[in-house]
Amino acid sequence: MNVIEVQGLHKSYADIKAVDGIDLTISQGEIFALLGPNGAGKTTTVEILEGFRKADSGSISVLGFDPSQRGVQSRIWRNRIGIVLQSTADAGDLTVQETLSHFAKYYSSPRDVDEVINSVGLDEKRGALIRTLSGGQRRRLDVGLGIIGSPELLFLDEPTTGFDPEARRAFWALIQSLRKGGTTILLTTHYLDEAEALADRVAVITRGKILEVSTPTQLGGRASAKARIQWKSDGVIHEELSDNPTDVVRRLASQFPGEIPELQVVRPSLEDIYLSMIGEK
Amino acid sequence: MSKTKSLPTTIALGVARGGLEIRQFMRQRESVVFTLAFPIILLAIFGSVFKTTLAEGVTFSQYFVAGMIASGLVNTGFQQLAIIIPMEREFGSLKRLRGTPMHVASYFIGKSILVFVSMTIQVLLLLAAGIIFFGVELPTDPYKWLTFTWLIVLGSAASTALGIAFAAVPKSGRGASAVVSPVVIILQFFSGVFFVFTDLPGWMQQVAALFPLKWMTQGMRSVFLPDSFAAREVAGSWETERTFIILLAWLIAGVFLAIRSFKWSRD
Incomplete structure (x- = not known):
């Protein structure tokens, strides 16, 4: 009803x-x-x-x-x-x-x-x-x-x-x-x-x-938006957008012997989406 | 969710609102002082300064007491409501009430109860002060008590309705007092409260005769001053019937205007 x-x-x-x-x-x-x-x-x-x-x-x-x-x-x-x-x-x-x-x-x-x-x-x-x-x-x-x-x-x-x-x-x-x-x-x-x-x-x-x-x-x-993967190598910040962030992280994990430096996986927040929708971003 | 029980009646809610209004009134020290004590202070000052005798057995203080009792109907009705309602409107209390199932008539009933109670207290205080300090005597003629009763009922009802109607005039709650109080004070000067009415310039008397306060003061004099004083009035008599008709007309006009002009919120 x-x-x-x-x-x-x-x-x-x-x-x-x-x-x-x-x-x-x-x-x-x-x-x-x-x-x-x-x-x-x-x-x-x-x-x-x-x-x-x-x-x-x-x-x-x-x-x-x-x-x-x-x-x-x-x-x-x-x-x-x-x-x-x-x-x-x-x-x-x-x-x-x-x-x-x-x-x-x-x-x-x-x-x-x-x-x-x-x-x-x-x-x-x-x-x-x-x-x-x-x-x-x-x-x-x-x-x-x-x-x-x-x-x-x-x-x-x-x-x-x-x-x-x-x-x-x-x-x-x-x-x-x-x-x-x-x-x-x-x-x-x-x-x-x-x-x-x-x-x-x-x-x-x-x-x-x-x-x-x-x-x-x-x-x-938002649910289907690409995730942003960010890490550091050779003193430079790299960034990649992907539909399959897990694959990217797996790849990176095999490249680096230990911890992936400064790794971040970010999906757009509701706020990011909202601000872009109302044209503030 | 079914709501099988019916809504409370408009009258019952009006009475409940009246109780609430009185409780709020008594808790606001400013309103108690301003509405109830101020007229007593004025009475004390004017009554002590002007000690002239107007006629055989009538002092200015007695004349003034009659006028102040009439003013009490205006203070507790018109002035009080035309100041409170714009404030309630600005604060959003009215809009909140508008969002409930309460009928607007319950709100008006509550306000009328508030006016009636504060008016009764005010009139009793003024009467007591007049009797104790200024030699005012209570009438013994039952006819005069009858006049007193309808003057109070009709006068205060008209004053209430006109107060609700005038509450549409002030643009803001804070400014209401600055708009309303001068209207009342000027009316008091014109209507023979602070001065003897017949001593006022003719144009002032004619303006005053258009408004209800002049008729209330004259009516109160007919109750509290000896009948011999009627000869000193403008028409040479108390004009009791005319007073009744004019106050009734103002009451009808006031109710009509109040219903037409009442607004829950400012926009």
Whole structure:
């Protein structure tokens, strides 16, 4: 079953085409990442899917519903989704526990508040006022508010911006555990390692268009890309590109009596592929 | 995942939001001081400086207390909301609410509860200060209490609706106070809060008569000043029916404008 189906999505602001013909299909239980530079149209696309913006044209179905519709149906639909916006900085005069307990009231079948506090790692901050939380802790509260209604579909807009590496790992574990529970997740991110660690499929988007949709390991022909083998002999660095790097290494091993000097076998990273796709390299 | 249970009702969520709003309000020292204590300080200053007697048994301080109670409806409704809502919009709290199944009406109900509670506290504080320090007497005529009740309900409802409507005007959250406060202060000067209304230039009186505060102050005077003072009003009477109609008209206009102009986010 497809949770999100989008065809021919267009959205312009004045004479700028923010989204210029996007097709997208995301199936149930999938973690799907939208990658792209700033201004590529990621946030506009996501905000249309979240029902915050109206598309100029295109057919959109999110959980079988057109997000731009209003009324009771829209509220029943919102009961089934969770949204973590890019930035929210409320005045913060409520505690973590109070805020989550309050938001839990909005939904028909909310998750247990203590369980959510625990899963976003805020146990020790349960009674703390939001204004006293660090940036990363606030972000985790944002995620807690996004999942409190036990959503079938969760939108995460650049969720780990400003996290330290440890907090990011913990966050990734949280997202993976949500997926195990069957939640479909649409993620936008700047971080290639994040997309690689989490996403089943990624879409690269620039100038309002999708360049490619693929798995992180196959994006841009990454899986079949030639490996670069590099070594040193007679004081010079040699380099060879090959589809069969093992053969090259075997050959080199027979040439050198011992260790092959400064041997490296490198496949293009997701970042290399991505940068070449968006034309930065 | 099936969601068999139905969504909570708009009213129940509105009440829950009201409780939350009050809790937040009480924790913000600035808002408590600015909204609740400032009018009391003003009352203390003006009441002590201007000790003139306006008419038989009516001092300026009593006249001023009536005006400040009317202003309290504007401070806790219009001013408070027209400052808070743009801030909530800028911080993204409104957009986050927009993403939940909560109905917008629950948000408005919560804000109305906040206004009603802070308004009640403010009016009680001003009344207590007026009685203790400035010789204001509570009316004994039940008809005057009736007037007081509808003035409070209608005035504060109109003030709430107009505050939500005016919240669309400030361009940023931080700048909201600079846009809203002067509007309120000028209105207070024009409407006979700081000065005796009939002493103001005629054009000022005519401008003030277009806005609700002038009618609220006049209504509050009809409650707290002796009836003999009615002769000193512009029309030579309290114009009670007219006040009712004008406040009702502003309430209807306010609700209409609030619904038309309310925005969850800035773009």
